[in-house]
Amino acid sequence: MIPPGFLPARPADTDGTYRxxxxxxxxxxxxxxxxxxxxxxxxxxxxxxxxTATRGELGEVIPAELKQLEQGLxxxxxDGGAGLARVRTEELAQAVVELGITRQVFLGEFPALMPAFAPTSYRDSGMSWGPDGRAQAAATVLPGSFSRTSLQEVAAHTAALIRALRPDVVITYAADGGYGHPDHVYCxxxxxxxxxxxxxxGDAQNLAWNVPLTYTILSDRPERAHDPAAAxxxxxxxxxxxxEAMRAHRTQVVVAEDCFALSDLEFRPLSAKEGFQLFRIARQDVVGSRAASLAASPGEDTVSSEPRQRSISDWMGYGLSALFAGVLVAALGTMLHSRTSMIGQFQLPWGALLALLLLGAVITLIRNWSSSATLGVILGVITYVTCVMFSIPHGQVALIMGDLAGSVWLYGIAVVTVILGAQAALGKVFRARKK
Incomplete structure (x- = not known):
């Protein structure tokens, strides 16, 4: 059963069908x-x-009568795995029927193919087991293997498919590939x-398409990559x-009624409960800048993702960090601000100036960390309010006096906050105009 909220509010297709x-x-x-x-x-x-990126040429084979298809034994x-590829392609076709999949396509075949690009196939990269029990690259990775191809090339093939299908949701592995297999990571x-x-x-036939929702598969391994702030x-x-779909892949899986085993022949429970983590919500006002570099710079292998939506817990964390940082800067700056030196007849309030430099650095750090200019301004306001409280006498004297050093420190906080806030706002305007 598909829970409410997993799919977008309404499908992009005019007939109401989700893709x-x-x-x-x-x-x-x-x-x-x-x-x-x-x-x-x-x-x-x-x-x-x-x-499907590859045909699984280098997979391990379970049935004894087909064991000769496994390479390296x-x-x-x-045959480089060609025989096993044919069998696994047939197995996949049967599994597709069992799952009710509308369309299955291999990477490098139409429509998962750049326009005017010759059809191609990508080989299984193979793998080995690392000392930590996770998959890692094989000792020898043959030419044409999926994980060794140009990211720009395979991403362009996949983008062609996305523009053709215009899916409401795209689902793939997490960044670690679930268990480390190089092909999963590259996927x-x-x-x-x-x-x-x-x-x-896009092109005249397939216009650009911004996928509304993207999910990554939540691995069942204990060391799985998991962002606690994402849904x-x-x-x-x-x-x-x-x-029945798993049973169709008989070279790879042994299936009993309520359990299954892979090539290690260790049986584990069979469950249809599957986890997915929100990776991306399409934002119409944000265009992937790294995507532009992929389109403009053929052969350059770059990867990035749009920032995920921030949750309430994210903002609470940012706010508490700004509060703590503002009070800390106010305390440190107040302790430092009264240091002065005489240069001739001129009094240099170097302690206050150094404290303002500290404030500017912390505002910039918080702003860049949170990607929020507003949070930097809030930090400055917190620092200013705290220092105003320090300037109120408690007993005979206040922590911040009305002398030159005190005035430079107290009023300088407001000046630094306004200048950095204006600088961030103007930078945002200029970036928007460039787009």
Whole structure:
């Protein structure tokens, strides 16, 4: 069942049909990681599309009668994995039917293909197991392997598919690929770059498309990458459909009624409960600047993502940090401000000037950290209010006197805050005009 809020408020399609695109690295990944959700979405009437990056040429093979297809074993068929690729492609076709997927396409084949670009296929990169139990790059990665190709190239192929399908939601792996497989990690990088590229580059047939929602798959591993401030959705998918789709991938998975095993033959519970974390909400006023560089600089492998929406807890954290920093700067500056030196007959309030320099540095630091000029102004106001309280006498004297040093420090706080606030506002205006 798809919970309310997981999909956008309304689909972009005029007939009211939601469109979703799942991006996976190899045949079987779609069924194991997201099969329950894909089936639930498909059976609810959504159009579910699947982009598969490779054909899984270097996968491990479980059935003894097909073991010769696994590369690198004694007596295996030395075909670079072509035989296994054919079998896994057939398995994927059966799984697609079981899950109700509307369309499955391989990367480098139309419509996941740049215009005027010859069709191509990308090889499984292979992997090895690291000492920490996570996947890592194989000792030898062959030419043409997916994870070694140009990010600009594969992102452009994926962007072409996004512009053609115009999905309401795109789902792929988290930045760590779930368990570290190089192809999974690269799938994440490719997909995020493609989403930005699709939003700024189109052609006469396929106009630019800004994907409304992007999710990453929440791994079931304990060391999974997880942002506690981003929304997480748990979906109770369709177990029967997921079971049959996994069973279709017989070279990779052994499926019993309520459990399954991979090539290690260690059985684990079979569940259709799958987690997804919000990665991106499309913002019409923000265009991916890194996407523009991808479009303008062929061959340059760059990755970025638009900033996610900030939650209330984010702003509470920023606000408390500004409050603490403002009071701290006020206390330190007040302790420092009275230091002066005589230069001839002129009194130099170097302590107050140094305190103002400290204030400017902290405002700039907080502003850049939070990406909010307003928060920098708030910090300055907090510092000023705190110092006004310090200037009120408690007993015989106040902490800030009405002399030259005190005046430079107290009124300088207001001046520095206004100048830095104006500078940030003018910078925003200039950046908007450049766009």
């Amino acid at each position: 979703l695109l799942f991006v996976h690295a190899h045949p079987d990944d779609e069924s194991i990681a997201t099969g329950g959700t894909m089936a639930a979405l498909a059976h609810s009437g959504a159009q579910v599309s699947l982009l 004694p007596g295996s068929v030395l 994440h990088q490719m997909t995020i770059a493609a989403i930005e590229l699709a939003a700024v580059a 997480v959705w748990w979906i109770e998918g369709e177990l029967d459909a997921k079971r």
